[in-house]
Amino acid sequence: MTYSGKSVLITGAASGIGYATAELFARNGADIVAADIDEDGLQAATRALAAEGPGEVFAVPCDTADPDSCTHLVERAVDQLGKLDIVCNIAGVLGNGPTEDLPDATWQKVLAVNLNGPFYISKRVIPHLLETGGSIVNVASTAGLIGVPYGAAYSASKAGVIGLTKALAAEYSRRGVRVNAVCPGHVLTPMTAGGGGFGPDVDADLLGRLAPLTGKGSRPGEIAAAIAFLTADTARNTTGAVLTIDGGQTVI
Numbered sequence: 001m002t003y004s005g006k007s008v009l010i011t012g013a014a015s016g017i018g019y020a021t022a023e024l025f026a027r028n029g030a031d032i033v034a035a036d037i038d039e040d041g042l043q044a045a046t047r048a049l050a051a052e053g054p055g056e057v058f059a060v061p062c063d064t065a066d067p068d069s070c071t072h073l074v075e076r077a078v079d080q081l082g083k084l085d086i087v088c089n090i091a092g093v094l095g096n097g098p099t100e101d102l103p104d105a106t107w108q109k110v111l112a113v114n115l116n117g118p119f120y121i122s123k124r125v126i127p128h129l130l131e132t133g134g135s136i137v138n139v140a141s142t143a144g145l146i147g148v149p150y151g152a153a154y155s156a157s158k159a160g161v162i163g164l165t166k167a168l169a170a171e172y173s174r175r176g177v178r179v180n181a182v183c184p185g186h187v188l189t190p191m192t193a194g195g196g197g198f199g200p201d202v203d204a205d206l207l208g209r210l211a212p213l214t215g216k217g218s219r220p221g222e223i224a225a226a227i228a229f230l231t232a233d234t235a236r237n238t239t240g241a242v243l244t245i246d247g248g249q250t251v252i
């Protein structure tokens with residue numbers, strides 16, 4: 001797999017799945033714009049990524065929930081890289097807890113980051129991807145496919161990402177831009193290190209039903225590999241796919 005000469009934009013690149021994805025592309029020769037709201041984390045990540053491969057790595061701080069920030073990000077990315085071939089919408093947040101107590105502000109933030117962000121970025125990169133025949137990969141979640149108790153906002157946002165992916169895949173299918181999604185189950189990243197933030201007032205047995213059948217969470221690099229597959233030339237006929245990497249969480 002080589003991405004030499006490919007220009008890749010990745011949001012959420014300071015941590016977890018976003019960082020692992022940037023690392024995989026960097027090791028395989030891509031030029032990268034890494035974006036994240038965590039400016040310190042982004043600077044550290046970018047330094048580490050630059051040592052991984054021969055390509056260039058640029059850091060652009062961005063709040064993907066803010067349309068102006070997304071406009072700035074895409075303009076900077078095209079300025080720095082000259083073109084865009086691959087865009088990975090990975091930035092995301094949790095916002096779990098019993099629904100009757102869920103602050104409206106939490107709902108709004110989760111939807112803003114997880115769903116509005118991928119829309120704002122996709123809309124702005126599509127003109128550039130039409131020029132290169134490029135592709136988008138959105139990181140959704142199995143939470144968008146099944147009901148996650150105490151996860152109303154997160155599940156709704158990720159179901160929305162799946163709908164966005166399919167709509168864009170259909171709309172651009174005859175114009176050479178592919179749009180796919182991955183749906184990880186449990187991934188071992190800082191997001192889940194604290195147990196998912198469900199709080200104490202939940203039915204642990206009910207939550208336990210979400211456990212992967214394999215008994216194992218995924219490593220971030222395993223999600224990155226699935227993302228890379230969906231962007232590769234060998235996936236040139238794959239669009240609108242929703243690829244689960246969930247240890248069998250959603251098969252029963």
Ligand SMILES: NC(=O)c1ccc[n+]([C@@H]2O[C@H](COP(=O)([O-])OP(=O)(O)OC[C@H]3O[C@@H](n4cnc5c(N)ncnc54)[C@H](O)[C@@H]3O)[C@@H](O)[C@H]2O)c1
Nearest residue numbers: 012014015016017037063064091092141184186187189191
């Ligand atoms: N970890 C899991 O089990 C899991 C499962 C399914 C899906 N996902 C999804 O994978 C993606 C990455 O999650 P992760 O597990 O690597 O989490 P993470 O917390 O390690 O990384 C998320 C990154 O997104 C950044 N971010 C948050 N809000 C942002 C904003 N408004 N603008 C720009 N950047 C922002 C954070 O600063 C962080 O660097 C998310 O979309 C998440 O919903 C994770």
